[in-house]
Amino acid sequence: MCGIAGIIHKQGATADIGAQMTAMLQSMKHRGPDSTGYALFGPSADQIVIRFTLGDGHDGRGFGMHQRVERDRAEVESRLAKIGATVDRIEGDTDYAYRAVVDYDGDLKPLADYLEDVKGCEVLSIGHSLEIIKDLGDAETVADQYHLAGFDGTHAIGHVRMATESDVDISGAHPYWAYPFNDVAVVHNGQLTNYFLWKRRLERSGHRFQSECDSEIIAVYLAQKMADGLPLADAMHESLDELDGVFTYMCVTADALGVAKDEMAAKPLVLYEADDLVAMASEEVAIRAVIDHEIDTSDPYERQVLVFDR
């Protein structure tokens, strides 16, 4: 089933999007208790934030796990230095998920590939303002684990997952980062039926996919279109014809939050639009979790693409 949520504050305003997204996702726990993920946009910085994991953390915690992770972490750090990134700091909220802040102005693809070449390393996101946090459990569990309350930012999307297409693990959890493009992420509710076709096409142009999840292609698909020069809204319009299946997905970039519904209007979305913010989710309860007064909401129709700027 899965539940998705998005919120964007307009006119450059910021808010505690960590707490807001947690409230939205927790209210939709019944749509998917397997894993929860966040894509949060903090203030844009010159430095790059890399979120990565070393091993799943939920399996293979055998003998020597701690030493192995410590060795891999040191390896990542030395590889960052070798590729020309100056490491400002690396912090770990858990013993398998890390956040590195680096100075780096090169191409992101070799950087991501070089890091993921370390056994067990998966890059969850790279961006000047994007940070993707995902783990098993409900929203409050993940938010507590990663200290997300107090994360100030402009916009965010999130996802609660009921796994249907692939395993219950971190790499199967949403949101997906649009490897290797900075500051693009996607959450998706639905199924894509021409997933393998697009996966092969995109792999031929050099992209890698870290999961077996159909939703991952949407992020890369859109980012590729944007890299080719299309605005987000146009890329999303093209996806309505080129992606088969049922979907409501949300895509975030550094400046905007977009949402698209398939041609059968098969997956739910409730939209609330105000002067200062736009909130949307699979269920209205999620919007009401962050808005304390009576509101008017609506259901977008089939083939609708909406893009909101921050």
Add this chain to the structure above:
Amino acid sequence: MPGESGITYDARGLAEPDADVPKISDIDDTCATFDAADLTTRQINLELRWLLYENGITDVTVRNPGAKHSIGVGILQRCRIRFEGSLGYFGCGLIDGPEIVIDGRVGWSVCENMMSGVVEIRKNAGSLTGAALRGGDIVVHGAVGARTGIDQKGGTILVLGDAGMNNAFMMQRGRQIYCGDVGPGLGDSMYDGAIYVAGKVTSLGVDCVEGEVVDVDHELLERKFSIYDLGSPPTFRKFVCGRALWNYDNLEPNERKLVL
């Protein structure tokens, strides 16, 4: 409810096996009001049943339903209920008799399989409004989503705003009245019944054709508009089943062999 406490353990923590009737309503003769903000779905429904079935209340106001799902379902007697706020999915399903006003929006599948009564929705409604409706009236003051009245078998759905796609899909009886524009695939594979549209029709579905609006139709539309105090009805077009897909009298070849 007695006999409903079979579940004692729920690993995902989503069900409420042991909910008790909260009994928090302000009761005044046959009227009652309660605030649902801090109640769970099950508690709200238990409170409603307790009021309607055990206390002879005929008029209930529910404040702050908070877009929770499955509120006000399965109520099988005549009464008045007013929800001051939005409902989530599957609101007021399986009802037989109540007159309900929802002062807010409703999510998907409101009034699913409703048998009789009236449900008036003051704002927008989601998809699948009145799915498998058997009888009674649903009035939506705002817009509705897709697949309104899918598999409708009776009753009337009146929408004052616009509507999404595939409305009246496989409709079998009853009426749908749309004052706004409707999306593509209107009346796809409908068996019978009538659809009235005052706005634009994006496209008709398979075997749905335009019919002639006759006196009976005018009488119906005027009656429904006057009941709900909506002024005089605009000009409607009528769409019905083209009967090209009707094959009721045709036997399959092997069935024909059996008959002979």
